[in-house]
Structure formats: structure tokens, C-alpha cells
Amino acid sequence: MSLAVTDAPVDDAERVLVRFTSVELRPVEGEPVVYEFDDVRTIDLLAQQGSDHEWLFEDHEVPAGEYEQIRLHLEPGGLSDGPPASVLGTTSTIEFPDRTPSPLAVPSGLQTGLKLVSGFVVPADGEASLTVDFDLRKAITRPKGEPWVANDYYFLRPALRLVDNTEVGHLEGEIDPDLVDANNDACTGGNAVYVFDDPEQDPRDIRDENGDPVTTALVKQTEESAAEGTETWAYRVGFLTAGTYRIAFTCDAERDDPEEADDLNFQSEAAVTIEAGETTQQNL
Incomplete structure (x- = not known):
């Protein structure tokens, strides 16, 4: 199986650097399949516009069957900012012109990750080539209240779309x-x-x-x-x-x-x- 990421962009931002640690595939039946990266994968989503994309992994062996969910896990951050940033904050950032990079937090929680509920099939003795589209216009929001404002956080919500690359x-x-x-x-x-x-x-x-x-x-x-x-x-x-x-x-x-x-x-x-x-x- 191969999995790539691409992006639909957000206004004004220069870079959106998302740091992935693992991908979790949840089958309809059975235990989750987790692919841990040897090193954190940093991908600039704004560099993946239009038909551009970057592979999270390629030609990875995955058990055949029906899957109902993908979870993308990000590197934790924000530990020094106190709760709730300490449990939601990541080392991923969004960068705007003439500003210090702002950290991204996952409002659904780091344990859950960025959850995409969309079914797909990995065929027996076959291949599955998929792309996850991040729509940053939907995904990036400005949270209210402390410590979000004080620490200049943005939320990265799971506004994701899964497509079969052959279709x-x-x-x-x-x-x-x-x-x-x-x-x-x-x-x-x-x-x-x-x-x-x-x-x-x-x-x-x-x-x-x-x-x-x-x-x-x-x-x-x-x-x-x-x-x-x-x-x-x-x-x-x-x-x-x-x-x-x-x-x-x-x-x-x-x-x-x-x-x-x-x-x-x-x-x-x-x-x-x-x-x-x-x-x-x-x-x-």
C-alpha cells in the first residue's frame, strides 16, 4: 500500500509544516495496523498544491481487507505551555510573512490524531494507492481563550479527504x-x-x-x-x-x-x- 498527502491551501500562509510520527489504519475487523516512521516526517503542506503530493510511505505491506479509518499521528509539543496545550499541542507550525512561526494544536487530541473516517479496500495480492487531501481553508482555525492566544496557537482540525489515485x-x-x-x-x-x-x-x-x-x-x-x-x-x-x-x-x-x-x-x-x-x- 502507498499513501500520499496533498493540500488545498489557506490564504496568506507561507508554510504549513506538519510533523508526522505514524499512520494508523483501522480495519473493519481486527487490530489496527500501525506504521511508525523511523524519523519524524516533516511535510510542508503548502508545497503540495494542485496535483503535487508527497508520499508518507510507498509499497508498504498491509494485510488485505476492508478498512474504515485512517489516523495520522503528529509529534507532541506544547508541554511547557500547560493544559490544554500540553495534551493537544504539536511541534507542527504555520508560518506567515514577518512573523514567528505559530504552533499547531490538534483539538481532537494527540492520542486520537487527525482522524479520517473513510472506507477503503486493500486487495489480496494487489495494491492500494491513496492520497489524503488536507483542505487547510477548513482545517486551520484560530482558537479563543488561554493559553491559545497567549502562545499564538492555531488549530489543525481533521478536514481530510481520502481518494484512490487510480480514480x-x-x-x-x-x-x-x-x-x-x-x-x-x-x-x-x-x-x-x-x-x-x-x-x-x-x-x-x-x-x-x-x-x-x-x-x-x-x-x-x-x-x-x-x-x-x-x-x-x-x-x-x-x-x-x-x-x-x-x-x-x-x-x-x-x-x-x-x-x-x-x-x-x-x-x-x-x-x-x-x-x-x-x-x-x-x-x-
């Missing part, structure tokens, strides 16, 4: 420059494409409930166009299971609180069909 395709495209926040006075800030698994759905914000986007992607000016003094704004979405989706662009994404309902303005949208093994182009 996915990728999506990319460009955004009309007149729509982005740099050129549009109606925007509050934050250029992003939201992806919904119902092609008929009316686009909306993230609310931590049914109807949320399955993933999101940042929209940024390409390095080439910035160097040339032109304006090409692009997005990339990776690891979408084959099917038809509704995608929508907003320039208000910075004020999308993943735990509350927010009124976002979506300037452009389209239905798009993803095919396994293919990269689909869709401009907005």
Missing part, C-alpha cells in the same frame, strides 16, 4: 483578471476557487456541514506574468474523483470562517467534468 483527475485554469481583488473594488480580499461535488449546487461558503465544498484552491498571479508585467491569474485543483462538479470563483475568501455562515460573493462559476488520469482545463 482521480486534476483541474486547472485561469481567472479573468478583472474579477480578482487587486482589480475589483467590490472584493474584500482572498482569491479562491471553490469546488462542489453537486454540479447543480448554488455556491456558498464553508460552514462545517453538508453542502460544503469538497476542496478549495488559491488563485494567484503566475510568476511568469508578474515578471513580464502582464496579468495571468491561475488556479490548480488536484485529486478530484472522476465526476461532474460545480466550481466557483470568489475574491472574498479571506473572510470565510469555516465554523460559521458567511455571505460570500461568487463572481463566476461553471460545471466541469473530471476524468480519471486527465487534467481538465476550465477558465472562469
Whole structure:
């Protein structure tokens, strides 16, 4: 079995360094299968955008059968900060421009880890190749109260999506420059494409409930166009299971609180069909 991680990004952050110590696979029947890393695996999730990914492990022998859950365990930290950080804090960090790195805490607890409840099958005499998608727009939140504020913590919630690598395709495209926040006075800030698994759905914000986007992607000016003094704004979405989706662009994404309902303005949208093994182009 092989397991990779990828990311749907969060606004403004420069790096999200997550330090993995082990992966726990929980079968429908039987004892958990735990894969302990010889050394802590540090992965920058913001470097794994679009179709980019990094393997947690490859070609690892796993008992055949049905599995119902994956738990990703992180290196503990925060012991000097006192409870509850001492039992929830990790050595993982999020980095913003011109700031000291902020520690990440797992609100569900380090013993539980980042829990992904999603069934998959490891075939007998076969292979399973899977990717865990972290949607950081959903996962990263700012906690309230002590000691979180005093120690500048952020929460890393288990906003995870598991996909079979043999069943996915990728999506990319460009955004009309007149729509982005740099050129549009109606925007509050934050250029992003939201992806919904119902092609008929009316686009909306993230609310931590049914109807949320399955993933999101940042929209940024390409390095080439910035160097040339032109304006090409692009997005990339990776690891979408084959099917038809509704995608929508907003320039208000910075004020999308993943735990509350927010009124976002979506300037452009389209239905798009993803095919396994293919990269689909869709401009907005």
C-alpha cells in the first residue's frame, strides 16, 4: 500500500509544516495496523498544491481487507505551555510573512490524531494507492481563550479527504483578471476557487456541514506574468474523483470562517467534468 498527502491551501500562509510520527489504519475487523516512521516526517503542506503530493510511505505491506479509518499521528509539543496545550499541542507550525512561526494544536487530541473516517479496500495480492487531501481553508482555525492566544496557537482540525489515485483527475485554469481583488473594488480580499461535488449546487461558503465544498484552491498571479508585467491569474485543483462538479470563483475568501455562515460573493462559476488520469482545463 502507498499513501500520499496533498493540500488545498489557506490564504496568506507561507508554510504549513506538519510533523508526522505514524499512520494508523483501522480495519473493519481486527487490530489496527500501525506504521511508525523511523524519523519524524516533516511535510510542508503548502508545497503540495494542485496535483503535487508527497508520499508518507510507498509499497508498504498491509494485510488485505476492508478498512474504515485512517489516523495520522503528529509529534507532541506544547508541554511547557500547560493544559490544554500540553495534551493537544504539536511541534507542527504555520508560518506567515514577518512573523514567528505559530504552533499547531490538534483539538481532537494527540492520542486520537487527525482522524479520517473513510472506507477503503486493500486487495489480496494487489495494491492500494491513496492520497489524503488536507483542505487547510477548513482545517486551520484560530482558537479563543488561554493559553491559545497567549502562545499564538492555531488549530489543525481533521478536514481530510481520502481518494484512490487510480480514480482521480486534476483541474486547472485561469481567472479573468478583472474579477480578482487587486482589480475589483467590490472584493474584500482572498482569491479562491471553490469546488462542489453537486454540479447543480448554488455556491456558498464553508460552514462545517453538508453542502460544503469538497476542496478549495488559491488563485494567484503566475510568476511568469508578474515578471513580464502582464496579468495571468491561475488556479490548480488536484485529486478530484472522476465526476461532474460545480466550481466557483470568489475574491472574498479571506473572510470565510469555516465554523460559521458567511455571505460570500461568487463572481463566476461553471460545471466541469473530471476524468480519471486527465487534467481538465476550465477558465472562469
